Amino acid sequence: MNILNKFENFEIKQEDKISKEDRERCEKIQAIYEQTLSTYKKWYDIYHETKDCIEKHDFYSLELNDLSVCKNIESLHNGLISSIYSYFTAKYNIDINKNYDKENDFNYNYSNKTINTSPIDYKIYVDDILRQLNGFDFKSLRIKQLKEKIKDICKYGYGSNEWRVEIKGNTIKFNDLLYWGYLGMEIGKLLTIESALSWFEFGKETKIPEFNQIRTRYNIEWHEINPCMELSTNKIKSIKFFKNGRMDIKFSSPEIARQFISEWCGYPLVDEA
Numbered sequence: 001m002n003i004l005n006k007f008e009n010f011e012i013k014q015e016d017k018i019s020k021e022d023r024e025r026c027e028k029i030q031a032i033y034e035q036t037l038s039t040y041k042k043w044y045d046i047y048h049e050t051k052d053c054i055e056k057h058d059f060y061s062l063e064l065n066d067l068s069v070c071k072n073i074e075s076l077h078n079g080l081i082s083s084i085y086s087y088f089t090a091k092y093n094i095d096i097n098k099n100y101d102k103e104n105d106f107n108y109n110y111s112n113k114t115i116n117t118s119p120i121d122y123k124i125y126v127d128d129i130l131r132q133l134n135g136f137d138f139k140s141l142r143i144k145q146l147k148e149k150i151k152d153i154c155k156y157g158y159g160s161n162e163w164r165v166e167i168k169g170n171t172i173k174f175n176d177l178l179y180w181g182y183l184g185m186e187i188g189k190l191l192t193i194e195s196a197l198s199w200f201e202f203g204k205e206t207k208i209p210e211f212n213q214i215r216t217r218y219n220i221e222w223h224e225i226n227p228c229m230e231l232s233t234n235k236i237k238s239i240k241f242f243k244n245g246r247m248d249i250k251f252s253s254p255e256i257a258r259q260f261i262s263e264w265c266g267y268p269l270v271d272e273a
Helices: 003-008 020-054 067-094 122-132 140-152 188-202 209-215 253-264
Strands: 165-168 171-174 228-230 236-241 249-252
Touching: 020 067, 020 122, 067 122, 140 188, 165 253, 171 253, 188 209, 188 236, 188 253, 209 228, 228 253, 249 253
Parallel strands: none
Antiparallel strands: 165 171, 171 249, 228 236, 236 249
């Protein structure tokens, strides 16, 4: 067999595509699911065995009810699927579609109170998640999606060609970013920017301590924050908030500021003479 044939017959196993930690978590979810399904199946079998016997007699509707066991099994199937997708989206902070078994709805038949009680396999849904990576690994996809979100934040509206950011020396100014009113400041955009800054500074997604003052609440009023946050990091020196909704990020040098606004904001820089 030549080397080309070896590569043609080479197949990467799923366990090699995800980490040991991820595989162990998925297997734990699967085990709990199968234990619960086994209990439901006993309930389901008893109902149908008893139902067939009771239908031969007239007990004035005093028969055993199915207690919606089919619905419980359906919810259990969907629970496994949801748990697998939720685990990966939460751990890697990525956006992926949750593809349920919509085609046959697990063969649920309401009128006959029957459903497919065969266990489903988490690997089917992990395979779907891996397909949705489109050649990226989890880390790379997170960075790609995060950069897309930051770029949207830096522009005026979806599809707009007008930028709400500008760069002056070592400072990037985010204009009209924040809203101060009786409801306070919406912090979702700020936490997205924090994630980008942490990747830029540390090479991983981590919480920046100076953001703790805004992290615990959805809305914050102006008088509740320190408008100037000094950061003890190498690339980022300070972050300033302004009542007019502007936010300034000061970097350690103009070169570092240009790197961030270009790589993370997608801002088209003009070459300096």
